[in-house]
Amino acid sequence: MNVLELSRWQFGITTVYHFLFVPITIGLGFLVAGFETAWIRTGREHWLRLTKFYGKLFLINFALGLVTGIVQEFQFGMNWSAYSRQVGNIFGAPLAIEALLAFFLESTFLGLWIFGWDRLSARLHVACLWIAATGTLLSAYFILTANAWMQHPVGSTYNAKTRQDELQSFVKVLFNPAQLAGFPHVIAGCFLTAGSLVAGVALWQVLRPGIAGDHSIAFRHALKAGAITAIAAAVAVVITGDTQGKLFTTQYQPMKMAAAEALYHTSTPAPFSLLTIGSLNGSHPVFEITLPRLLSFLATGNWSSTVQGIDNLNQQYQAQFGPGSYIPYVPVIYWSFRLMIGLGLLAALIAVVALWATRGGRTPSHGKRGLWRKTLIAGGIALPLLPLLANSFGWIMTEMGRQPWVVYGQLKTAAGVSANSGGEVLTSLIVLTLLYGVLAVIEGGLMLKYIKAGLTSEPPPTYGAGDRGGGAGTAGESPQLVY
């Protein structure tokens, strides 16, 4: 492998890995803040216990999202210096603003939340988590602004003299139509992920043999909150995904959508390929299920309109941008697209079934060898994992589907890579991948440990108690050691 391929692998691995933790952080932050708010409002103990239980999972997960975020911030300059040099004027700005507006907010207020149980009043304490959660949303907005510009560069012009893309309108960059379609899609995906985690864990707990009555009641509340969040988010994911798909098929990146369908020849009307076995090169599918006209409808809203095919688009791009191939790696795009949709919908389906099976305080019985119950338990275990996979496939589809471009229509990925040696990049690829692997095992082990441990009995927090009595080191009080 050459430096380009090694760098792409490293970027892909780091980014997909980072985005396993990010959606949980974004969605779960709000859900835990909701639990603590419910505790403060109602004074009912199960909300406090759920706050602490899911709060632990949130923090275990947050730690890895945070540290892999540092790599994200550095890797553009380390591995993609030619890219960075050309696009820093536009791409750098949202990154810097993200750090200033969002990272400070997240880190500072999360620190206050973790350590402030006995330092802050109840309202202030929960406000810190709401603020930190808002920080994660802001963070997502700015980094996705940067990504949207790569997908659909607006608000900038290329200056041939300085060989840099220069900013024309920051407002256009911030409110890029690709961003306005993409941001809600990603955020809805985050809530689907976090809702599924909360609901999946709760379902598994509720179905645990011999679970204490009060624990069961608490987890039923969590199951309801998580499943409703997941279902609502799934609806939003579908709507925003459809908007985004139409925008990209008809205007921004028709090639990506043609590759997602493995549609080689421009068709009027175009069928939707449900699945294909055999070759995806457009010549001889061994086995294929297609739904006539559906692709035309999905792509344009019209059952009989034309959808452009890969070969036709490639010829068009060769005329526009010069010789070369403008076709992304079709099998990956085709299958990622299907897995993204399929796994995401399956998660929503499990959430619906879980809600229905536990409605009105029901517990699925042991009857008929407990098959129904076992199925539900399996569903509870699968539920948190499915959206994680769907998110990953979504990113793989949209990023690999943009190839060979790093900035669509403007800069090819191959022209963006650093001049570092293959040995250097191979070293970092190996070191980071091994490190991510080890940390994933540790993280997974801790998550399982705390999920299995279930609810702990929590003494009511002494909000603000440690802050009374003035000066430093006053005797007669001992702040809790949190870490």
Place this chain on the structure above:
Amino acid sequence: MHLSDLWFIAIAVLWAGYFVLEGFDFGVGILLPFLSRGDETSKRVMINTIGPVWDGNEVWLLTAGGATFAAFPAWYAAMFSAFYLPLLIILVALIIRGVAFEYRGKRDSDRWRRGWDAAIFTGSLLPAVLWGVAFGNIVRGIPLNAAGHFTGNFFTFLNPYALLGGLTTLALFTLHGALFLALKTTGELRGRANAVASAVAVAAVVAGAGFLAWTGAAYRGSAASGTGIASVALAALAALALIGAALANRAGREGVAFTANAVAVLAATASLFTALYPRVLPSTLSPAYSLTTANAASAAKTLAIMTVVACVFLPLVLAYQAWTYWVFRKRVTAPPRPRAAERAS
């Protein structure tokens, strides 16, 4: 003054803020095995002094990186790709260290905690040394060709001047951590932190004075101009503040000692950046290849927008970070009875 000069100052401020803030939490991490003397409660007290703030401190680095990307794309691109392997080591260190703080208390096992203690120590030690080595090399210059590509290798960075820079930041941050612990703990731990600070201060004064004198003698961008003179004046201020910190520590004035050392870190960072100006990354191959505030900067529009954003939000960030330190202003003490078993359940 051009906006690009303003952003050079802004980036210097961000790095100085990073070193002042994360400097002490690196120091606490480095001192963890020594000052705790293997006692679990002492370790937890030490880690809890920085627990609520270390993450916010680290964001200063991310902001410095992001600001460099936006304001000086050519600087960001050349610097981060040139310092590829040192940055990789720093990244790995920051990753294991950040995870260690959060995961250390999550299992009740000595082996588990010992592993994370090692991660905190190593993850603090390596960046404390490597940031000094990196800044030494930035001020000294690196072999950059006409295209802005680095033509050296890992060993290019290991020159005596830069290594002295590494020793300086190591000593300075360790001292900063010791002074912070003296200010934030009680009893025996506080006494040990005081004693260690006195010893480390000597090393910090010697290494720091040597490094800054070497900088002043050999690596100022424009020795005769105002910035060249300012660099020497700032170095002198750093030395005085450092000596002041050592004396205040001996006198038991912990607040004064920590503040004075923060001033020393600030002044030393400012001295390096003024020595660098107007270059941002000098080339040792030819002065014509050096990156400067003029030839590495973004166009005016980006700089103007970034300036507005920074003017609005940086004061806000400073205000709420200061409030955090106020909320956690009390000394951290060991609880009356061990809580380890309770936590682990």
